[in-house]
Amino acid sequence: MAGIHFQTVRKIFGKTTVIKDISLEIKDGEFMVLLGPSGCGKTTMLRCLAGLEHVDGGKVFIGDRDVTDLAPRDRKIAMVFQSYAVFPHLTVFDNIAFGLQMQNRPKDEIKRRVDQGAELLQLTDYLKRYPAQLSGGQRQRVAVARAIVMEAAVLLMDEPLSNLDALLRMQMRAELKRLHSEIKATTIYVTHDQIEALSLGDRIAVMQSGDIVQCDVPMNIYDYPASTFIGGFIGTPPMNFLKGTVRSENGSSIVAVGESKISPSAKLSSALATKSGQSILLGIRPENLALVAAQQPNTIRAHVLVVEPLGSHKLLTMKIGDELAKVSVAPDQPVGPNDDVWLHFDADKIRWMDVANGQAILA
Ligand SMILES: Nc1ncnc2c1ncn2[C@@H]1O[C@H](COP(=O)(O)OP(=O)(O)OP(=O)(O)O)[C@@H](O)[C@H]1O
Numbered sequence: 001m002a003g004i005h006f007q008t009v010r011k012i013f014g015k016t017t018v019i020k021d022i023s024l025e026i027k028d029g030e031f032m033v034l035l036g037p038s039g040c041g042k043t044t045m046l047r048c049l050a051g052l053e054h055v056d057g058g059k060v061f062i063g064d065r066d067v068t069d070l071a072p073r074d075r076k077i078a079m080v081f082q083s084y085a086v087f088p089h090l091t092v093f094d095n096i097a098f099g100l101q102m103q104n105r106p107k108d109e110i111k112r113r114v115d116q117g118a119e120l121l122q123l124t125d126y127l128k129r130y131p132a133q134l135s136g137g138q139r140q141r142v143a144v145a146r147a148i149v150m151e152a153a154v155l156l157m158d159e160p161l162s163n164l165d166a167l168l169r170m171q172m173r174a175e176l177k178r179l180h181s182e183i184k185a186t187t188i189y190v191t192h193d194q195i196e197a198l199s200l201g202d203r204i205a206v207m208q209s210g211d212i213v214q215c216d217v218p219m220n221i222y223d224y225p226a227s228t229f230i231g232g233f234i235g236t237p238p239m240n241f242l243k244g245t246v247r248s249e250n251g252s253s254i255v256a257v258g259e260s261k262i263s264p265s266a267k268l269s270s271a272l273a274t275k276s277g278q279s280i281l282l283g284i285r286p287e288n289l290a291l292v293a294a295q296q297p298n299t300i301r302a303h304v305l306v307v308e309p310l311g312s313h314k315l316l317t318m319k320i321g322d323e324l325a326k327v328s329v330a331p332d333q334p335v336g337p338n339d340d341v342w343l344h345f346d347a348d349k350i351r352w353m354d355v356a357n358g359q360a361i362l363a
């Protein structure tokens with residue numbers, strides 16, 4: 001079996017520690033996404049696992065094997081690189097066969113495996129062509145096919161869709177998902193595209209500056225981001241963050257936002273008891289805010305600045321006190337710019353964050 005275990009892995013380039021003692025366990029057959037902004041260490045994590053970088057601390061396991069000191073070829077890993085190199089002078093067949101030929105596999109086995117891989121990635125009709133005669137998406141599929149015909153137990157993909165336009169990306173995303181359900185290789189997929197991460201991952205490990213700051217199933221990352229960084233990185237538009245002040249009222253805590261007040265869930269109310277008088281951030285997703293006809297509990301007065309009809313919904317830019325917030329409403333909601341409205345907060349969906357360090361205050 002080929003689960004993967006990073007055990008306090010550290011990587012240093014020059015004087016910079018780019019992987020900061022990361023521990024991460026990936027189950028056999030799991031599709032794990034590494035998500036994070038440029039330069040946070042995603043590719044380096046893959047390269048440490050593949051043996052293309054030696055680690056400066058910690059260990060790497062594949063299944064039960066400690067592979068920390070093994071050469072790349074002994075690790076039984078297939079990798080699709082960030083700049084998906086296909087060889088222009090080789091046909092699609094020879095491109096896909098490349099790794100197998102390097103291993104001096106018998107000719108008939110190579111043909112059988114390339115044919116299989118080509119079929120999985122819908123390249124059967126293109127095997128005799130050269131990369132220059134393919135679309136970008138087809139070339140990308142060649143790179144993926146070349147990796148999967150290795151039948152490695154571990155498949156690493158580094159932003160394999162980054163060179164495609166939006167429509168092709170969406171198609172390939174679904175294809176990769178189908179592919180994984182067929183080949184079931186333990187997969188680590190690197191991306192800085194949060195939609196890809198939500199769509200593909202069994203779990204997502206969110207990275208920031210060489211650390212994993214949250215690792216969970218996609219909807220938990222979306223609904224319960226561990227910090228303002230994560231709430232702001234995931235979701236289009238990102239989570240809103242409004243400033244409030246904790247107050248004590250009739251023995252329980254409420255949060256004053258401008259003239260209005262929001263009641264946290266009972267559980268959190270007690271957690272906030274010690275914070276009376278302090279500032280707090282209220283994190284809420286655009287779809288968890290609603291326009292209502294009249295004031296009611298957990299509503300705030302807001303002013304509509306911009307209305308963007310986006311087909312499936314309308315996106316509103318609102319002014320709440322001095323702050324801006326994005327609100328997503330149904331496409332037929334009657335609302336126009338300069339309207340003053342009541343905005344209702346779904347209290348169960350609010351993520352309260354510490355102003356000083358941006359970390360979630362857990363309920
Ligand atoms: N060979 C190297 N020598 C020195 N520094 C490096 C080397 N490779 C990577 N780095 C640095 O390590 C950090 C992490 O790089 P890495 O390529 O892992 O980032 P990434 O998350 O994959 O980013 P991107 O999304 O842009 O591909 C960066 O600050 C980068 O400049």
Ligand SMILES: [Mg+2]
Pocket residue numbers: 042043044082158
């Ligand atoms: Mg990278």
